[in-house]
């Protein structure tokens with residue numbers, strides 16, 4: 001089985017994000033970069049599937065030289081080879097998806113995994129866009145997967161329940177938390193990764209159609225609200241927790 | 250906030266991609282697998298044996314050895330970083346890895362027969378067998394050359410008699426590397442669990458390294474077949490060379506414990522309020538924090554340079570002594586200051602401070618006490634031996 005996994009390097013999810021001086025982008029100095037957590041699930045599932053069915057896993061990323069670190073992490077986890085679709089500067093989602101689809105379309109992949117979203121821009125779009133461009137099915141936010149002969153069965157968490165979906169191969173799967181327990185790269189895996197090939201292809205220079213105009217910090221948290229005192233306040237508190245905060249059913 | 254480690258001098262820039270990946274992988278594993286369970290093991294005085302297969306899977310046993318013997322061929326700096334991260338969890342975890350790698354796999358790799366290397370090293374790397382290293386005796390600690398454990402040549406092998414004490418993992422070991430005198434010279438023997446006349450009772454009542462098991466090795470006419478003697482290990486310098494490997498790992502490891510204490514102290518002093526504000530705003534608290542952080546930074550530079558020399562094959566055991574001595578004291582003092590900064594909370598197991606502090610008392614003493622390393626370096630710079 002020929003498997004691809006799309007991976008992206010993102011700032012550590014625990015990092016305190018600051019903006020640069022003109023608020024046009026985030027300040028990237030002193031940031032700790034990690035493989036996007038959902039891409040870790042995607043990579044783990046790709047590896048598990050290859051181990052169970054036989055075959056190879058190709059990790060693919062899109063971006064600047066620095067973003068290739070995502071590939072080294074995927075290779076250290078056990079991916080067999082990697083492709084770096086190189087591009088400096090800003091691109092929009094469609095530009096990214098196009099560049100990835102261009103690489104994927106000639107690869108003969110049976111399965112393409114991606115995180116359901118990257119934890120930096122939260123767009124949750126690349127998997128679907130790539131599938132559309134390749135004209136193959138896409139199942140999003142998968143938390144359980146069984147790959148059979150030419151078909152697969154996936155489990156998706158949906159509001160208030162779950163959904164079981166079948167699709168033929170080739171197919172794009174976007175990974176949700178719960179799909180698996182990503183492995184820790186072993187010391188051997190890390191050393192072997194050094195010897196694995198990373199193919200570099202230049203992305204077409206397409207002008208982005210969407211532009212980031214400015215960035216800002218989230219508003220200060222509003223002050224707490226006192227809804228009343230004693231027992232009388234309870235119904236109103238419960239109503240607010242249910243309807244506004246939506247933390248109880 | 251995920252743990253980040255101390256990097257005031259941007260030492261990450263000195264590390265290769267592989268070295269950083271090794272560090273990060275072990276760091277994540279320790280955060281997710283060790284730290285949540287370690288306090289309970291420490292309280293119960295048990296080693297987290299359930300984590301041994303995961304450690305093997307990560308490749309923490311004999312990682313510098315060639316692949317054919319189960320190693321990953323990582324460099325000495327990457328090895329040091331792995332030890333640092335393990336000890337950030339607990340000195341007991343690092344001790345376990347040190348014993349298996351530096352004190353058991355290293356002597357077999359260095360002085361073992363081809364047969365011993367082929368059969369034992371891969372199994373030790375996968376932790377299918379657990380090793381222990383028996384040098385210290387009840388009456389001979391800093392002066393192991395005076396040991397009284399003996400080996401006597403008999404038909405087809407040797408008979409060992411004597412007792413070893415303070416042996417990490419002795420109670421759970423499948424294979425003991427035992428140092429004994431044969432005709433007055435120190436030689437290495439591989440004693441298998443279950444050998445007739447061998448017992449390994451646990452040493453109870455430790456207030457330190459409680460999440461690591463320590464015991465004795467008692468040898469009463471234990472027969473060791475010829476093929477289980479380390480054929481190339483002759484003389485006291487062999488166990489000392491093993492210790493040199495382990496001390497190198499300790500010099501890195503204790504930085505992890507110190508970083509855990511510093512990290513907790515920084516967070517605590519920013520959130521603990523007295524006199525209407527965080528205690529971190531007091532000059533004397535800042536002085537303590539800066540002192541800790543600056544000592545950690547120096548210790549990091551020391552081991553990084555030592556690691557580079559070790560990789561180049563130019564480091565001396567005396568330089569290793571200097572780093573072990575300096576960094577263990579640094580870590581122990583850091584833990585004591587951290588204990589102070591945490592006030593009463595400093596003695597509670599909600600914080601890792603007291604556990605690290607108690608552990609570091611052992612680390613300060615084992616693998617050559619602080620004083621012994623002073624005397625080793627002292628003898629080097631003056632040309633005068635002062636230990637006898």
Ligand SMILES: Cc1cc2nc3c(=O)[nH]c(=O)nc-3n(C[C@H](O)[C@H](O)[C@H](O)COP(=O)(O)OP(=O)(O)OC[C@H]3O[C@@H](n4cnc5c(N)ncnc54)[C@H](O)[C@@H]3O)c2cc1C
Pocket residue numbers: 348382383384385388389390391392414415416417418457458463611614615616617618619620621635636637
């Ligand atoms: C938890 C733990 C695990 C251990 N694991 C192992 C193991 O796996 N294998 C193993 O072989 N050993 C192990 N050890 C033993 C350890 O290496 C010894 O404890 C250490 O070498 C010191 O020996 P000692 O305890 O006999 O102290 P001693 O040698 O009796 O020293 C007592 C004091 O005298 C000082 N002293 C000694 N000589 C001199 C001198 N010439 N001048 C000035 N001061 C001196 C020392 O610095 C120390 O302060 C372990 C110890 C501990 C605590």
